Amino acid sequence: xxxxxxxxxxxxxxxxxxxxxxxxxxxxxxxxxxxxxxxxxxxxxxxxxxxxxxxxxxxxxxxxxxxxxxxxxxxxxxxxxxxxxxxxxxxxxxxxxxxxxxxxxxxxxxxxxxxxxxxxxxxxxxxxxxxxxxxxxxxxxxxxxxxxxxxxxxxxxxxxxxxxxxxxxxxxxxxxxxxxxxxxxxxxxxxxxxxxxxxxxxxxxxxxxxxxxxxxxxxxxxxxxxxxxxxxxxxxxxxxxxxxxxxxxxxxxxxxxxxxxxxxxxxxxxxxxxxxxxxxxxxxxxxxxxxxxxxxxx
Numbered sequence: 070x071x072x073x074x075x076x077x078x079x080x081x082x083x084x085x086x087x088x089x090x091x092x093x094x095x096x097x098x099x100x101x102x103x104x105x106x107x108x109x110x111x112x113x114x115x116x117x118x119x120x121x122x123x124x125x126x127x128x129x130x131x132x133x134x135x136x137x138x139x140x141x142x143x144x145x146x147x148x149x150x151x152x153x154x155x156x157x158x159x160x161x162x163x164x165x166x167x168x169x170x171x172x173x174x175x176x177x178x179x180x181x182x183x184x185x186x187x188x189x190x191x192x193x194x195x196x197x198x199x200x201x202x203x204x205x206x207x208x209x210x211x212x213x214x215x216x217x218x219x220x221x222x223x224x225x226x227x228x229x230x231x232x233x234x235x236x237x238x239x240x241x242x243x244x245x246x247x248x249x250x251x252x253x254x255x256x257x258x259x260x261x262x263x264x265x266x267x268x269x270x271x272x273x274x275x276x277x278x279x280x281x282x283x284x285x286x287x288x289x290x291x292x293x294x295x296x297x298x299x300x301x302x303x304x305x306x307x308x309x310x311x312x313x314x315x316x317x318x319x320x321x322x323x324x325x326x327x328x329x330x331x332x333x334x335x336x337x338x339x340x341x342x343x344x345x346x347x348x349x350x351x352x353x354x355x356x357x358x359x360x361x362x363x364x365x366x367x
Contacts, residue, residue, distance in 0.1 A: 108241075108276070108321070119153040119191045122239055126156070127325055129325050134186070136161035136330060139178030140233075141209050142167075144216060144346040148179070149208040154189035155180050156328075158337045162326055165343050171295040182213045183343055186332050195251065196244025199258045199303075206236045207268035216346050219335040227260070231296060235331040239280040239324070248280045252307050255282065266305065269297035273333070276325040281310040281324065 108121055123136050130136065133155050141149040157180050159166070167179040190202040190207055219231045241250055255273070272294075273282045283294040286303040288358045297305055310323075 075310070087113065096173050100284040118193050118241055122189060122191050123154055124156070125325065126328065127151060127328060130156065131333065133158060133308065137166075137178045139180060141182045141188070142179050143182050143213040144357045145214060145236065147213050149182075150205045152188050152209065155185055155192040156187040156189075156332055157234065158186060159182040159184075161337050162343055163338055164340075165347055181188060181343060181347055182209065182233070183216045183338055183346075185209075185234040186219065186335050186337065187237065189237040189239055189328070190270075192238065192240040192242045194242045195240035196240075198240075200262050202238050202270070203258065203262055203268070206238075206270055207264060210236065210268045211265055216336045216342055221334055221336070231335060232267070233336075235272075235296065236270045237324075237328060238270050240275045241275070242277045243280070248275075248278045248309075249282055251275060251278070252282055252309065256307060266297050269305070270328055271296050272324075274321075276321065279320060282307055283310055283326075285310065312316065341352055 073312070107125070119138060125139070126136050137155050137157070138151070138153060139153065139155060140151055155178075157166075161182040162181070165181050165184060166178070188206070190205055192198045192202060195202075204333075212303075213233070219234065221231070243249060245254070259269070271283065274280070284297050284305050284306050284327065286295050286305050295305075296312070
């Protein structure tokens with residue numbers, strides 16, 4: 070009898086787990102469907118694709134992060150190509166965002182590379198735009214110099230230095246007929262363009278095919294995703310990211326969760342560092358009185 074009771078309890082536990090897991094999946098799929106509808110409605114209104122992604126991120130990222138379109142700059146004045154989405158820490162560095170206006174009265178935002186934690190290249194159709202996306206990312210990773218690499222907070226354990234901001238690519242449509250053509254073309258474009266591994270993207274998502282591509286290194290292809298700029302000296306493999314249950318898709322919610330995970334795990338340098346490096350050098354001279362003023366009654 071004890072064995073039967075044990076088996077019955079195990080069966081109850083399994084049923085509870087399956088029901089709980091099913092509820093999570095249904096909630097996930099419902100949430101993804103709502104996000105998909107939101108994208109379609111926004112596009113129907115004629116809004117730009119970049120604006121749609123920025124609006125989505127504003128709903129899900131913590132308020133400490135600013136979201137902007139513009140250019141990244143370093144302390145030497147070097148400038149990246151125009152970037153569709155820049156995510157930066159506006160709580161840590163609230164005073165170091167520069168706005169200028171061009172002839173059309175359009176505001177251009179310049180954000181220090183040391184304030185940024187991520188960038189997103191947004192493409193309506195990925196086909197024909199891959200090389201452009203790669204070069205834009207390269208302009209933020211290779212051409213700009215950091216004061217200090219991004220670092221994980223102490224509560225994550227030992228400090229983990231990551232280098233430049235995380236780079237994502239978001240495409241509304243692929244332009245190919247089969248998902249496997251995306252990965253094949255990504256590999257060939259990287260090789261043909263001689264892209265430095267430090268300038269690789271970190272995660273690519275194609276909305277219409279619900280395809281997510283990232284990287285693993287070495288020969289252990291089942292390991293966790295890595296950032297190429299962290300492990301660029303090791304062999305890298307492109308990998309399709311899928312759920313355990315191949316009948317279900319990861320969806321737009323997964324992409325957003327990955328952005329949030331990458332963004333919120335890093336700390337930018339302290340504000341006083343940026344004020345020192347980006348501000349004008351100021352030398353001060355102090356002339357003290359001969360007699361000190363006592364601040365204690367003793």
